[in-house]
Structures are given as structure tokens and as C-alpha cells.
Amino acid sequence: MQIYNQPPPSQWPALLKRPLINAPDLEATVGQLLQDVAQRGDTALRELTLRFDKVQLDALAVSSEEITEGARQVEPELQAAIQLAHDNIARFHEAQRQESIRIQTMPGVACWQKSVAIEKVGLYIPGGTAPLFSTVLMVGVPARIAGCQELVLCTPPQADGSINPVILYTAQLLGIDKIYKLGGAQAVAAMAYGTETVPAVNKIFGPGNQYVTTAKQIVSRGGVAIDMPAGPSEVLVLAGENANPDFIAADLLSQAEHGVDSQVVLLAFSAALAEQTLLAIERQLESLERAEMARVALQNSPAIVVQDRAAALHLINEYGPEHLILAMDDAEQFAEGIRNAGSVFLGHYTPESVGDYASGTNHVLPTNGYAKAYSGLNLDAFVKKITFQQLSPQGLRNIGPAVERMAEAEQLTAHRNAVSVRLKTL
Amino acid sequence: MQIYNQPPPSQWPALLKRPLINAPDLEATVGQLLQDVAQRGDTALRELTLRFDKVQLDALAVSSEEITEGARQVEPELQAAIQLAHDNIARFHEAQRQESIRIQTMPGVACWQKSVAIEKVGLYIPGGTAPLFSTVLMVGVPARIAGCQELVLCTPPQADGSINPVILYTAQLLGIDKIYKLGGAQAVAAMAYGTETVPAVNKIFGPGNQYVTTAKQIVSRGGVAIDMPAGPSEVLVLAGENANPDFIAADLLSQAEHGVDSQVVLLAFSAALAEQTLLAIERQLESLERAEMARVALQNSPAIVVQDRAAALHLINEYGPEHLILAMDDAEQFAEGIRNAGSVFLGHYTPESVGDYASGTNHVLPTNGYAKAYSGLNLDAFVKKITFQQLSPQGLRNIGPAVERMAEAEQLTAHRNAVSVRLKTL
Numbered sequence: 070m071q072i073y074n075q076p077p078p079s080q081w082p083a084l085l086k087r088p089l090i091n092a093p094d095l096e097a098t099v100g101q102l103l104q105d106v107a108q109r110g111d112t113a114l115r116e117l118t119l120r121f122d123k124v125q126l127d128a129l130a131v132s133s134e135e136i137t138e139g140a141r142q143v144e145p146e147l148q149a150a151i152q153l154a155h156d157n158i159a160r161f162h163e164a165q166r167q168e169s170i171r172i173q174t175m176p177g178v179a180c181w182q183k184s185v186a187i188e189k190v191g192l193y194i195p196g197g198t199a200p201l202f203s204t205v206l207m208v209g210v211p212a213r214i215a216g217c218q219e220l221v222l223c224t225p226p227q228a229d230g231s232i233n234p235v236i237l238y239t240a241q242l243l244g245i246d247k248i249y250k251l252g253g254a255q256a257v258a259a260m261a262y263g264t265e266t267v268p269a270v271n272k273i274f275g276p277g278n279q280y281v282t283t284a285k286q287i288v289s290r291g292g293v294a295i296d297m298p299a300g301p302s303e304v305l306v307l308a309g310e311n312a313n314p315d316f317i318a319a320d321l322l323s324q325a326e327h328g329v330d331s332q333v334v335l336l337a338f339s340a341a342l343a344e345q346t347l348l349a350i351e352r353q354l355e356s357l358e359r360a361e362m363a364r365v366a367l368q369n370s371p372a373i374v375v376q377d378r379a380a381a382l383h384l385i386n387e388y389g390p391e392h393l394i395l396a397m398d399d400a401e402q403f404a405e406g407i408r409n410a411g412s413v414f415l416g417h418y419t420p421e422s423v424g425d426y427a428s429g430t431n432h433v434l435p436t437n438g439y440a441k442a443y444s445g446l447n448l449d450a451f452v453k454k455i456t457f458q459q460l461s462p463q464g465l466r467n468i469g470p471a472v473e474r475m476a477e478a479e480q481l482t483a484h485r486n487a488v489s490v491r492l493k494t495l
Numbered sequence: 496m497q498i499y500n501q502p503p504p505s506q507w508p509a510l511l512k513r514p515l516i517n518a519p520d521l522e523a524t525v526g527q528l529l530q531d532v533a534q535r536g537d538t539a540l541r542e543l544t545l546r547f548d549k550v551q552l553d554a555l556a557v558s559s560e561e562i563t564e565g566a567r568q569v570e571p572e573l574q575a576a577i578q579l580a581h582d583n584i585a586r587f588h589e590a591q592r593q594e595s596i597r598i599q600t601m602p603g604v605a606c607w608q609k610s611v612a613i614e615k616v617g618l619y620i621p622g623g624t625a626p627l628f629s630t631v632l633m634v635g636v637p638a639r640i641a642g643c644q645e646l647v648l649c650t651p652p653q654a655d656g657s658i659n660p661v662i663l664y665t666a667q668l669l670g671i672d673k674i675y676k677l678g679g680a681q682a683v684a685a686m687a688y689g690t691e692t693v694p695a696v697n698k699i700f701g702p703g704n705q706y707v708t709t710a711k712q713i714v715s716r717g718g719v720a721i722d723m724p725a726g727p728s729e730v731l732v733l734a735g736e737n738a739n740p741d742f743i744a745a746d747l748l749s750q751a752e753h754g755v756d757s758q759v760v761l762l763a764f765s766a767a768l769a770e771q772t773l774l775a776i777e778r779q780l781e782s783l784e785r786a787e788m789a790r791v792a793l794q795n796s797p798a799i800v801v802q803d804r805a806a807a808l809h810l811i812n813e814y815g816p817e818h819l820i821l822a823m824d825d826a827e828q829f830a831e832g833i834r835n836a837g838s839v840f841l842g843h844y845t846p847e848s849v850g851d852y853a854s855g856t857n858h859v860l861p862t863n864g865y866a867k868a869y870s871g872l873n874l875d876a877f878v879k880k881i882t883f884q885q886l887s888p889q890g891l892r893n894i895g896p897a898v899e900r901m902a903e904a905e906q907l908t909a910h911r912n913a914v915s916v917r918l919k920t921l
Contacts, residue, residue: 174587319912
């Protein structure tokens with residue numbers, strides 16, 4: 070991690086450059102794989118799982134015995150932790166429920182809007198080095214609260230063809246019983262098109278590697294919605310008054326351990342604090358299991374010293390970090406100015422990890438600057454809002470002539486006529 | 496329009512098949528065009544406008560004089576109609592504002608969510624046969640209410656290099672002064688990447704032809720958000736008790752006049768009513784300006800007689816129409832069962848045209864079955880929701896051990912450590 074002392078704003082873009090994701094290269098490969106699943110269904114899924122996961126599957130679906138048996142293996146202390154996280158996430162997403170809106174825009178013209186759950190949702194849970202059961206909570210809890218009727222979960226099998234027990238426990242906690250041993254682009258294809266075994270869904274949620282992301286983008290052009298484009302995870306930590314270098318170092322490392330392409334940015338008002346933090350990082354790295362990965366990520370990570378709060382705010386909003394930690398005394402006041410960020414962690418006792426697991430906020434968040442236009446996952450993502458309108462005869466009298474005039478100006482005679490033919494009868 | 500009498504549900508998908516949109520063919524062509532604009536900026540925009548719109552532009556931007564002059568040409572009656580529509584749309588979208596949500600998920604763990612406007616939005620207004628000034632209202636009004644700071648509007652120039660006066664009037668009404676004479680994929684490229692003249696935006700809104708849609712999909716893979724995928728417009732009319740064949744015929748025709756690929760579906764409980772409606776369509780076609788276009792669209796449009804309300808509801812939710820007209824006495828009760836639709840028009844005096852222009856609901860809606868997963872445009876689309884959390888030391892004591900346990904189970908030691916290092920100091 071290199072320290073940059075008060076670089077001019079013109080240099081920020083270069084310092085904060087995110088790694089290029091060259092998706093176009095994958096388009097053809099992934100496209101072909103999707104076609105294969107669309108055409109040959111389960112047969113293709115079995116072959117692809119053998120090729121990529123080196124597992125010969127008898128059944129693609131996890132049986133109810135496997136679920137129960139797997140869930141039983143999870144020790145009580147971890148079960149309790151997951152339950153606590155579940156309850157907090159449920160409380161925060163429950164609070165996001167919205168009442169229907171109903172107004173009269175003019176006398177006799179009633180308009181309303183109602184949230185309706187998306188019927189069938191697909192939840193993708195990545196495999197890889199660690200079983201990301203926390204993501205089951207982050208996509209499954211809001212899906213349940215929204216009232217989605219069918220939850221389909223895909224996650225890649227382990228080497229022995231089983232699914233990690235903690236994932237099964239968490240799924241069972243949410244009453245998810247349609248679980249399939251599928252990973253990668255083939256899982257996305259299965260949920261998008263449906264196969265003999267896997268039901269097709271209306272929207273696919275969950276993070277994944279570049280293959281999964283490319284697959285989600287391709288299927289999204291053909292009728293299936295997706296949550297958001299995903300990129301490497303990132304954090305920006307602002308070290309303000311009374312920031313503790315040990316705390317900040319731990320936060321930066323918890324991001325850096327995600328992967329070699331993780332984005333880690335330290336922002337400080339004093340070079341001395343930045344230097345102390347770098348020393349603390351070195352100390353903490355010694356006892357970290359994923360130290361090697363973290364070291365690589367840190368090599369591309371800048372520590373930027375800015376001269377004042379205005380500059381810090383400016384830089385943060387330009388960057389639009391996925392995670393933003395405001396390690397300062399009056400974090401809430403400072404946060405008022407935040408326009409672009411996924412999730413914000415305030416004060417000295419709010420590490421990003423609490424949001425990753427259990428505070429209640431969602432951890433599926435916009436990366437890669439998408440925070441400028443995208444929200445993190447929330448209840449909205451699991452519903453659509455349908456609008457309704459009903460006019461009384463008087464309502465049509467009030468509004469009709471304006472509609473006729475506008476339709477005429479847009480040269481849409483039949484649009485005008487749909488009003489005229491009714492007005493004539495009144 | 497052919498009548499199908501009580502076809503079994505197994506035949507519905509074939510009857511309701513939407514036209515295939517073969518976007519893949521356009522990917523390469525449009526991709527190249529986008530690259531060109533990204534690399535050569537305004538020069539490319541001028542060349543492309545000459546090639547596609549046959550217009551040699553001096554300035555890409557509409558001057559303030561042009562705006563004022565154009566707006567002045569709009570006759571008072573049309574101005575008043577647009578003002579009425581504006582006010583209704585503003586009222587309905589204003590009602591969609593959401594309070595921030597703030598709760599304690601556990602003692603000492605505060606979580607909140609705040610809506611923040613997307614800073615820079617691009618509004619695409621198609622040109623073509625008719626000036627779609629109503630779309631300026633539908634994208635511009637919610638952008639203003641959300642508080643977006645920069646509104647950039649692109650619309651193709653007319654043959655003489657000018658912009659339609661009614662579009663300029665409507666833009667002026669909304670205080671939009673960044674207007675560019677750009678259409679098609681090149682307009683999308685300009686707003687996505689920015690050029691010497693056109694500012695880059697965070698999200699692009701508005702309907703368009705297949706080139707525009709493809710361009711929006713391509714730029715959405717690289718950091719710019721888009722509102723939703725667009726397809727040919729569609730309506731499903733359910734003719735229930737006391738439905739008036741003349742009214743229904745007018746509604747079907749107002750959809751059919753949109754284009755030869757418009758989707759028009761009539762659903763009725765009686766074959767006699769369906770036949771009367773077809774006769775009414777023939778009568779009304781005689782006096783329609785766009786009759787020829789409508790005739791082609793109607794050739795591919797089915798009239799389906801279903802046996803009861805349950806079958807009608809089932810079919811509607813399977814199809815997920817963009818516009819749904821419930822021409823029946825107790826429309827509101829029936830509407831309770833609607834799960835998949837963009838915007839719903841209830842009763843005998845609510846033609847789709849009122850929603851297209853002036854009732855207050857938005858007319859940018861999900862087509863092509865996307866209503867199963869997408870909302871129509873609403874205030875949400877112009878904001879992102881940022882989440883925040885702040886823990887007190889006691890809050891971290893309450894939640895910390897669960898986070899440590901979960902991080903450990905996911906093998907993310909540094910995540911655990913970010914909690915431990917803090918707990919140790921308490």
C-alpha cells in the first residue's frame with residue numbers, strides 16, 4: 070500500500086482506477102454453454118458439472134434427507150449465530166415494506182400503486198474456497214419477506230458431490246427446499262431457461278465469478294431479470310478524528326482477503342495516521358490465514374492523504390465505494406453528504422464485517438462505481454410495483470379533452486379516438 | 496383478428512407468442528458504432544447524424560434561443576393540456592416519495608436506509624413519425640421530483656435540423672436546458688461515455704427502437720445503468736360484464752396503431768361479444784389515419800374466449816401484459832388477483848390513452864413479459880437507496896460474537912479479526 074500525500078483531484082481517477090473487467094472475451098464461451106443447457110437440459114447440466122466441478126452427479130436436486138442430515142451437522146453455536154443474523158436481517162428488510170399508494174390526481178381520476186412479489190426467484194450461492202452461507206440469508210430473507218412463491222437455490226457441489234452443511238442449514242431455516250447442485254454459468258442457464266429438473270425463474274440473484282456474471286448479463290437480454298452486475302468487492306475507509314490504526318488496518322485487511330482483485334482504499338487527513346495504519350497492517354498480516362491473497366490486493370491499493378473533509382467527501386462521491394467506513398467521531402454528520410456508496414459503516418465500532426453478516430443491512434451491494442446508479446439489494450428488488458387507474462365518467466370528462474389534444478399532436482388518432490368514443494356517450 | 500373459442504391452457508403460449516427480437520444480429524454493428532463515439536466524440540456524432548438522420552449539424556446542442564423560440568410556437572390549448580398532464584404525473588410520482596427508514600435491529604445496532612437521487616440522468620426521446628413529447632414528461636417529471644441534478648435530453652433532429660417545438664416546450668416546462676440533437680445508438684453512446692459537448696450520465700432512460708435498445712444493453716455492461724429492456728408495445732383487454740364493443744375496439748386499435756409489431760390481445764367471456772368487437776374494429780378502421788399499420792398488427796392478434804374469470808386471471812398472469820384493460824363492472828375486485836402487468840386500466844371509462852398521457856401513472860412500462868420481474872418507471876428508478884449502520888460499543892458486544900463465529904465458518908479470518916480487535920479494547 071502506497072501513501073499519496075494530497076494528490077490534486079486531477080490525479081484521483083488514476084489512483085482509484087478499478088481493475089478492467091474484460092467481459093467481451095467470455096461472451097462467446099458462456100453464450101455457447103447457455104445454448105447447450107437451453108437445448109439439452111439436465112443432460113448438459115450433468116456433463117458441464119463433470120467438466121467444471123469434476124463431480125459425477127446422480128441427482129441434480131438435493132434430497133430432503135440430504136438437507137436434514139446436512140443441517141444437523143451444524144454445531145449449535147453456529148446455528149445460534151446464523152439465527153441472530155437472520156433475525157436482524159429480517160427486521161431491517163421487514164421495515165422496508167411499503168404501503169400501497171393511492172391518490173386522486175384529479176377529481177374522478179384515481180391512481181394507485183401496489184407492490185407485488187416476483188413469483189419465482191433464483192438464488193445463486195457461489196462455492197469456491199469458502200461456503201458463503203451468509204449470502205443465503207442476504208438473498209433468501211428478503212425473498213421470503215416479499216412473499217416470493219418459489220425460491221430456487223443453486224450452489225456448486227463439493228468434491229464429494231455434497232453441498233456444504235451450513236448452506237443447507239441456512240436454506241432449511243428459510244424453508245428453501247428446491248436446492249440444486251449446480252454452479253457457474255450452467256446454474257444461471259438452468260434457472261433462466263428451466264430444465265426437466267430445475268424450474269425456470271423470473272429473476273436471478275446472487276454474486277458470482279466472471280462466468281456467472283456474464284451468464285446473468287446474457288440471460289437478462291432474453292426475458293429474465295437479474296439483481297445487478299457484480300465486480301470485485303471494495304472498501305474505502307476514511308480515517309478521521311480518533312481513528313484507531315489497528316481497527317482501520319483490520320478493516321482494510323478484511324476486504325483485502327476477499328481476493329487478489331479486491332479494491333482497498335485508505336483515506337486519511339494525516340500522513341502519520343496513514344503510516345501507523347500501514348505498520349498495523351504488517352503486524353496483523355502475520356497471523357492471517359489468507360495473508361498471501363491480501364498482500365497482492367494491497368499492492369494495488371492506495372492510501373490517500375487529503376487536506377480536509379470537503380476533499381474527502383468529494384473523492385468518496387467520485388469513487389462511489391461499495392463499502393464505506395467512516396472511522397471518525399462525528400460520522401453521522403459527515404455521512405449527510407454521502408451521495409454515492411453501497412453501504413456505510415459509521416464510527417469506530419462498526420467494522421464492515423458486521424454488515425457482511427449480521428447487523429441487518431444487505432451485503433449484496435453495487436461494486437465498480439455502480440453505486441452512482443444502483444442500490445444494494447433490498448426489498449424492492451424482490452417485488453415489482455404495478456400501477457392502476459380508474460376513471461369515473463366525470464373523471465374522463467375532466468381529463469379527456471387534454472388527452473385528445475395531446476394524442477392528436479402526437480399524430481396518434483386511435484389514441485384520441487379511445488377517449489372520444491367514450492365521451493360521446495356521456 | 497381471429498377468435499379462438501375456449502382454447503385449452505396448453506395452447507395459450509402459442510396463441511400469445513410475442514414476436515422474436517433478434518438482438519444478437521445488432522450487437523456487432525451497434526458495438527462498433529458505440530466504440531466510434533467513445534473514441535472520436537463529437538466528430539463521430541456529426542458523421543453518424545449525417546449518415547442516419549441525413550442532417551448536417553452545426554451545433555449538437557440546442558441553443559437557449561432555439562428552445563424559447565420552439566416553445567413559443569406551441570399553441571395555448573396544447574400547452575394547457577401538457578400542463579394538466581404534467582401536474583397529474585407530478586402528483587402521482589410525488590406520492591411515491593419514501594421516508595428514510597431507521598430501526599435498531601438489536602440494542603446498540605442502528606440501521607437506516609436513505610433514498611438519494613441519481614446525480615446525472617440521460618433522457619432519450621425517440622423521433623420517428625410522431626414527436627413523443629409525452630415521454631419527456633414521463634422521464635423528466637420523476638427525475639425532477641427525485642432531485643436529479645443534471646438532466647441530459649437527446650432526441651433526433653428533424654429533416655431541417657430542428658427539434659420538434661412541442662418537445663422543446665415540454666423540456667422547457669421541466670427546466671431541462673441540456674438538449675442535444677442526437678438519435679439512435681449514437682445518442683446512447685454520447686450519454687454513456689460523454690463527448691466534448693455531451694455530458695456523461697449515470698443512468699439512461701427512455702424507449703427506442705432496436706438500435707437504441709441494443710445500445711442501452713451494451714453500455715449497461717460497462718458502468719451505466721438503464722431503465723429497462725424495451726420491446727414492442729402491447730395491450731390485453733378483458734371484456735367483462737357490460738363491456739362496450741365500441742370502447743374495446745377503440746382500445747385495441749389505439750395499441751395496434753403503434754406499429755406493425757404491436758401486440759393486441761382481446762379476452763372475452765362470450766364469443767358474441769368478441770364478434771361484435773371485431774365488427775366495431777372494422778367500422779373504426781375506416782376513419783383511422785394509421786389504419787394500414789393497425790391492420791397488419793391485428794393480423795397477428797388473437798381474440799380468446801375463456802370460460803370464466805379464473806381462466807382469464809390465469810391467462811393474464813401467464814402473459815404479463817404491459818397494459819391491461821379490465822373493461823368490466825367490478826374491475827377493482829378482479830384486479831386484486833393481478834400478479835403480472837405493467838399498468839392496469841379499470842372499468843369502462845379508463846382507456847389506455849389516459850395513462851399514456853395524463854392520468855398520472857407512467858407510460859414507460861415493461862413489455863415482452865418483463866412485467867413478471869420489472870416495474871414500470873417510477874420514482875424508485877431515479878434514486879438509489881443507500882444503507883447505513885452504526886454500532887455503539889454495547890452494540891458490538893451484542894452482535895460481535897455471532898459475527899466472529901460466522902466469519903470463522905466462512906474461513907474469513909480477517910473479517911473475524913475486524914471484530915475481535917475492537918472487542919478486545921472494550
